[in-house]
Amino acid sequence: MNPIMRKSDAAALVVAARLRRGLSWARIADEIGAPVVWSTAALLGQHPMTEEQARRVCDLLELDEAVAESLRLQPARGADPALTADPTIYRFAEALxxxxxxxxxxxxxxxxxGIMSAINxxxxxxxxPDPEGDRVVVTFDGKFLDYKW
Known part of the structure; x- marks a missing residue:
């Protein structure tokens, strides 16, 4: 029996297959019927996919059942500490x-x-577009959770 593929290894195969097929993250998200940011995060290992979502992605990217099995696993959420040094990711940390x-x-x-939920x-x-250079607009939309005593 082989061990289940690590989510990071499945993510690397997804990224390679996506690039080699010239597919956008949005196209893959459309295929599985889920929001593009959620889909991208799931394919990079941060959310479990349903059996149907994993099958559809693997069919689209011509990846095998070992990848689909990994995509369905519950993740250990969070970023590799090395990724936080990436300038794009670091700017989010800086902004916060x-x-x-x-x-x-x-x-x-x-x-x-209370707090803003990162689960709901x-x-x-x-x-x-902006005359001084295009702007990146990121929207966080979390349910408010009040502290109850």
Whole structure:
């Protein structure tokens, strides 16, 4: 019996197959009927896919059942510490370091004592044209969870 493929190994195969076939993340998300950010995160190992989603992705990318099996596994969520040095990822950490305390204050002022859920959560990304250079618009949409005593 072979061990189940690690999610990071399945992700590497997905990325390679996607690039070699010239497919966008959006095209793959359309194939499985899920939001593009969620789909991309799932294919990179951060969410479990359903059996149907994993099968459809593997059919599209011509990947075998070992990859599909891995895509269905419950993940150990979080980023490899080496990835946090990537400039794009680091900028998100920097933005939260600078604006996180202000966002916390504003959430408490608007909603009361609580937090934004990262479980009951949606995230979106969009491009907005701007005369000084296109803008990246990232939207976090999390359910407010109040602290109950």
């Amino acid at each position: 370091a600078v604006y996180g305390p202000a966002l916390k204050e504003l959430i408490h002022e608007e909603f009361g004592d 959560f949606r995230v979106g990304i969009a491009r907005r």
